Amino acid sequence: MILSMTDLNSLTKNIVILGASGWIGKNFVCSLNEFKNVNLFLYSSKESKTIELKDDLIYKTQPIQNINNLNIERVDSLIDLAFPTQDKIDELGNSNYSAQVNELLTLKKEFLNQFQPLNIFNISSGAVYWEDSRSNLYSKKKTEEENLYINYFENSNTNLDIARVFGFLGKFYDFNKDYAFTSFIKQAKENNKIIIESPNLVYRSYILFENLFSYYKHTTFQSTVNEINIFDACLDCFEIGDLANLVAKKFSSNVIRLENPVGTDKYIGDNKYLSNFLKSNNLDWQITDKKILNLIQ
Numbered sequence: 001m002i003l004s005m006t007d008l009n010s011l012t013k014n015i016v017i018l019g020a021s022g023w024i025g026k027n028f029v030c031s032l033n034e035f036k037n038v039n040l041f042l043y044s045s046k047e048s049k050t051i052e053l054k055d056d057l058i059y060k061t062q063p064i065q066n067i068n069n070l071n072i073e074r075v076d077s078l079i080d081l082a083f084p085t086q087d088k089i090d091e092l093g094n095s096n097y098s099a100q101v102n103e104l105l106t107l108k109k110e111f112l113n114q115f116q117p118l119n120i121f122n123i124s125s126g127a128v129y130w131e132d133s134r135s136n137l138y139s140k141k142k143t144e145e146e147n148l149y150i151n152y153f154e155n156s157n158t159n160l161d162i163a164r165v166f167g168f169l170g171k172f173y174d175f176n177k178d179y180a181f182t183s184f185i186k187q188a189k190e191n192n193k194i195i196i197e198s199p200n201l202v203y204r205s206y207i208l209f210e211n212l213f214s215y216y217k218h219t220t221f222q223s224t225v226n227e228i229n230i231f232d233a234c235l236d237c238f239e240i241g242d243l244a245n246l247v248a249k250k251f252s253s254n255v256i257r258l259e260n261p262v263g264t265d266k267y268i269g270d271n272k273y274l275s276n277f278l279k280s281n282n283l284d285w286q287i288t289d290k291k292i293l294n295l296i297q
Helices: 005-009 023-032 064-069 088-092 094-115 137-154 180-191 209-219 240-251 272-280 289-295
Strands: 013-018 038-044 049-054 057-063 077-080 119-125 159-165 167-169 193-196 200-208 228-233 236-239 254-257 263-267
Touching: 013 023, 013 064, 023 038, 023 049, 023 057, 023 209, 038 064, 057 064, 064 094, 077 094, 088 094, 094 137, 119 137, 137 159, 137 228, 159 209, 167 180, 167 209, 180 193, 180 240, 193 240, 200 209, 200 240, 209 228, 209 272, 228 272, 236 240, 240 254, 240 289
Parallel strands: 013 038, 013 077, 038 057, 077 119, 119 159, 159 228, 167 200, 193 254, 200 263
Antiparallel strands: 049 057, 200 236
């Protein structure tokens, strides 16, 4: 039996979120904050952060190095979003980046062994499929993180979901991050035009946070244990020109392609598992223009 959100409200759940200050993390905090009997334990990078999502929702995170000092008897759900982004490789260099990830994975392994969470929801990446995964450090390290959770699952009584995200759409986006969606919004706001520099048609798979959260809340609190699902967390594929046109529509701005596309650049996942799951549970599984426009502020 899968618990409904009404059932979830009647139970006290201890939920630990690693990476609570990031884009997806903020969305999880905002959505889970709506439920009365949920205790949230929030962690971000190496320092505490105070984050204001809206007027009535201000929260403080703890340094992730403190996760093993948590003073609770039971962890009902671990949501793991904490991982150095790919751009950190150029900033830190391969050696320092590897060392930082290794330190983080060690912390996570210690946490698993100490607290033995009943449910694990790990946000991974479509980067694990990259053909040059052996030489690409980000892909290699994300694969190591997945293997950490898979190995733990094989020796425990837990539920494990590994959601491989390709492209994400949600509230609380950060203009400092180099994502197509946020770049288009920033350009439209500041310049009243959106410039696409790529010489190729660029196709990306996307998921809305509300779809991801629907999956999370209907799979995390099950009566059964020891179930694993590894899947591509995507629903629809967009050519970024179409996404740019949608953003431009919101701001009555123009889209300019600097070059006529001569090739294709694809980062696309398999949406079958997630779309079938959402459909079979009568959950919303579509990404509509209206939903995307509602995210833009």
